[in-house]
Amino acid sequence: MIIPRANISESLIERVSHWLQQSALGGSDLEGLVHGLCERLAAAGIPLLRVHLSFSMLHPLYDALGFTWIKGKGVSVEGFRPTGSDGEKDRFLRSPYFYLLSNGLPHLRRRIDPMTSSEFGIFDDLKEMGGTDYLAFVESFGEDTTRGMVGSWTTDAAGGFGDEVIDALLHIQNDLAVAAKMAVLSKLADNMVTTYLGxxxxxxxxxxxxxxxxxxxxxxxxxxxxxxxxxxxxxxxxxxxxxxxxxxxxxxxxxxxxxxxxxxxxxxxxxxxxxxxxxxxxxxxxxxxxxxxxxxxxxxxxxxxxxxxxxxxxxxxxxxxxxxxxxxxxxxxxxxxxxxxxxxxxxxxxxxxxxxxxxxxxxxxxxxxxxxxxxxxxxxxxxxxxxxxxxxxxxxxxxxxxxxxxxxxxxxxxxNGHDVRSEAEHVMLLYRNTRQQKPTLPGPNFLQ
Structure with a gap:
């Protein structure tokens, strides 16, 4: 049985791309950028269930900012401080993002089948949400590969991501990286001034x-x-x-x-x-x-x-x-x-x-x-x-x-409040520390 997949309008995707460019010139903040992008992609016919984007950035107190968009719920924002237990670090080392970064891969795609065991821990959560297909990616902000963006797209469409959808998302990722870098630089100036002056x-x-x-x-x-x-x-x-x-x-x-x-x-x-x-x-x-x-x-x-x-x-x-x-x-x-x-x-x-x-x-x-x-x-x-x-x-x-x-x-x-940390935020710091310390990376069985 052939399951139909969504047809994507190139014209609507170009409008989203144009909006990203204008947002970069207009100085949009990261939260507004992520929220606006996800809502526009969904309105353009991209069958998105969940989007996660995390930006590694220079900040005296935080090593990364993470944003999670869920269909019908909007965007949640998390700031990561560089602490965590050994158990947390082990879990993050087995995540899709760390797998991408440690193997030098730009993308990772996996179909999500509720009848099979989860290759990565996040897939258990996505199965409960009804996810069917998952595409993770890495976009660096220049030569320093530890400064940039990691993220993932998840759909609940019965047929998963079609080739047209994947092409559209890959196209949008490039424009998003440019707009995000502009927003990160703007946020960086704000972070530095407010951290050192209040x-x-x-x-x-x-x-x-x-x-x-x-x-x-x-x-x-x-x-x-x-x-x-x-x-x-x-x-x-x-x-x-x-x-x-x-x-x-x-x-x-x-x-x-x-x-x-x-x-x-x-x-x-x-x-x-x-x-x-x-x-x-x-x-x-x-x-x-x-x-x-x-x-x-x-x-x-x-x-x-x-x-x-x-x-x-x-x-x-x-x-x-x-x-x-x-x-x-x-x-x-x-x-x-x-x-x-x-x-x-x-x-x-x-x-x-x-x-x-x-x-x-x-x-x-x-x-x-x-x-x-x-x-x-x-x-x-x-x-x-x-x-x-x-x-x-x-x-x-x-x-x-x-x-x-x-x-x-x-x-x-x-x-008695506690910081909420995203998986991607932990991974960005761990990967940066790994690059600096150059330890032996865990083997394939450890990452499954």
């Missing part, structure tokens, strides 16, 4: 605030955090141990302040400054300080977990101090004409730094100004009036009570 500051710079003196005065809740005895650690443990310790410290303590309206504005040695911008009214100040305090609770819990792990591994405890304040700060570009930094500065920044310093002399982990505690609400313990260096009048300082440092059920649930 989201808000990065967007200000990208929007044109690049001259010395550009900026404004804003009101914000301020958080200053610092690691204790880092100098001793650096001298005793050496450079790499010190850097690794700083990174796990920042992962634990600083990450909570980079969400829910907060932003890590700068890292200063073994400390950091976070801001929660707000309007000059009571309600926005309350929202900002309460968000900052929720982050303090999460940071405290994460540090307790980190220190418990370090104790099990016979490593020393990492101690820290956090200062909290609210006030007006100047926010913008300062420095040399040809070497600028985007930061917050002014009296309120100096005061939160002094408050953080008081945690050492008062033997407390968290200290706040009266202004911060008043706007934030909750239970606080007054530690008295203290003189801050550079501040004429004494200020009342407080510490949060035990109940004020206890996370709510909602805060606990929000802090």
């Amino acid at each position: 989201g808000n500051a990065g967007q200000r710079v990208l929007s044109g605030q690049v001259r010395r003196g550009d900026g404004e005065t804003i009101r914000a809740a301020l958080v200053m955090g610092d690691m204790r005895q880092s100098t001793v650690l650096a001298e005793k443990s050496g450079r790499q141990v010190y850097i690794d310790t700083l990174n796990v410290f920042f992962d634990a303590i600083a990450a909570p302040f980079n969400k829910n309206g907060g932003e890590i504005l700068s890292f200063m040695g073994d400390g950091f400054l976070a801001v929660y911008p707000c309007d000059r009214h009571r309600e926005p100040s309350e929202v900002a300080t309460q968000a900052a305090m929720a982050a303090v609770r999460e940071a405290n819990a994460r540090m307790a977990e980190l220190n418990a792990d370090r104790k099990q591994n016979r490593l020393g405890e990492i101690r820290y101090g956090i200062g909290l304040h609210v006030g007006n700060v100047m926010y913008g570009n300062v420095g040399l004409k040809d070497r600028l930094t985007f930061s917050a500065f002014g009296g309120a920044v100096n005061e939160v730094q002094r408050l953080q310093g008081l945690t050492k002399t008062l033997g407390q982990t968290v200290i706040a100004s009266q202004a911060f505690a008043t706007y934030c609400g909750g239970d606080w313990v007054t530690l008295g009036e203290k003189r801050l260096r550079g501040v004429e009048e004494k200020v009342t300082v407080l510490m949060p009570s035990e109940s004020n440092m206890t996370m709510s059920g909602i805060e606990l649930a929000e802090s």
